[in-house]
Amino acid sequence: MTVHSNMRLVILDNYDYVSEWAAKYIKRRIKDFNPGPDKYFTLGLPTGSTPLGTYKKLIEFIQQGKLSFKYVKTFNMDEYVAIPRDHPENPKNAHILDGNATDLIKECNDYEKKITDAGGIELFVGGIGPDGHIAFNEPGSSLVSRTRIKTLNNDTIIANARFFGGDLSKVPKQALTVGVQTVMDAREVMILITGAHKAYALHKAIEEGVSHMWTVSAFQQHPQTIFICDEDATLELKVKTVKYFKGLMDLHNQLIEEK
Numbered sequence: 001m002t003v004h005s006n007m008r009l010v011i012l013d014n015y016d017y018v019s020e021w022a023a024k025y026i027k028r029r030i031k032d033f034n035p036g037p038d039k040y041f042t043l044g045l046p047t048g049s050t051p052l053g054t055y056k057k058l059i060e061f062i063q064q065g066k067l068s069f070k071y072v073k074t075f076n077m078d079e080y081v082a083i084p085r086d087h088p089e090n091p092k093n094a095h096i097l098d099g100n101a102t103d104l105i106k107e108c109n110d111y112e113k114k115i116t117d118a119g120g121i122e123l124f125v126g127g128i129g130p131d132g133h134i135a136f137n138e139p140g141s142s143l144v145s146r147t148r149i150k151t152l153n154n155d156t157i158i159a160n161a162r163f164f165g166g167d168l169s170k171v172p173k174q175a176l177t178v179g180v181q182t183v184m185d186a187r188e189v190m191i192l193i194t195g196a197h198k199a200y201a202l203h204k205a206i207e208e209g210v211s212h213m214w215t216v217s218a219f220q221q222h223p224q225t226i227f228i229c230d231e232d233a234t235l236e237l238k239v240k241t242v243k244y245f246k247g248l249m250d251l252h253n254q255l256i257e258e259k
Contacts, residue, residue, distance in 0.1 A: 008226045009206060009245040010252050011234055015194045018230050019053025022125070022192055024256035025226070026058060027067045029123055035071035040093070042073045044124030044183065046135070050192045051127055073118050077126065077135040080172035081149065097147070097176040108147040108176055115182070124186035128193055131155055132201040132214035136177035139213045145179030180218050188224040191216065196232040203236035
């Protein structure tokens with residue numbers, strides 16, 4: 001890797017291109033890592049609607065035999081508290097916080113230990129909220145926070161009502177979430193930001209200082225961060241910022257080329 005700038009911003013035309021680029025990047029990282037029975041690739045995964053297109057592409061790669069998750073361990077970023085789990089149990093390599101655990105604090109601490117025992121996270125993929133939060137680290141969260149119980153603010157509850165048939169009373173009021181520091185500890189962080197409603201958050205994330213009111217801004221200080229966004233998400237950025245990063249696209253595209 002000969003990219004010297006700490007923070008990279010990849011700007012693509014639309015959501016579908018973002019999904020494809022991100023999936024190709026994840027595929028390339030896993031292949032370069034060359035995981036095996038004694039060396040698992042650890043991948044942090046976000047919830048929400050932004051990564052769905054990327055997941056779809058990754059599933060396609062797996063179905064086409066271009067990628068295997070056999071030696072990949074996944075850690076999900078967050079889970080609601082007290083939500084009925086009627087989906088089948090996940091395979092042993094997929095780790096999800098249990099929002100139904102009797103001792104939620106112990107569940108959070110154990111999760112951090114599982115990540116450490118797995119050798120840390122190789123690549124953490126994240127999405128953000130319109131208020132610039134990563135996972136459920138809402139505005140005002142400590143930038144050195146670890147996995148913990150978080151009471152959700154109104155904006156988040158309203159934003160997530162669409163997953164509960166629009167019924168606010170059905171949206172859980174608490175969640176378990178990895179902390180900002182948990183994500184910062186990953187060797188690499190990839191953040192997906194799409195849509196005009198995320199444009200102000202992207203501006204805050206990369207054009208202003210680090211602030212606990214916009215938790216995604218912490219990743220300016222991460223040695224390996226790659227932001228992937230669509231045109232709509234760049235609406236609040238300075239023209240020169242967009243020009244600068246678009247000028248680096250040839251370099252960025254080398255990161256996903258087939259070897």
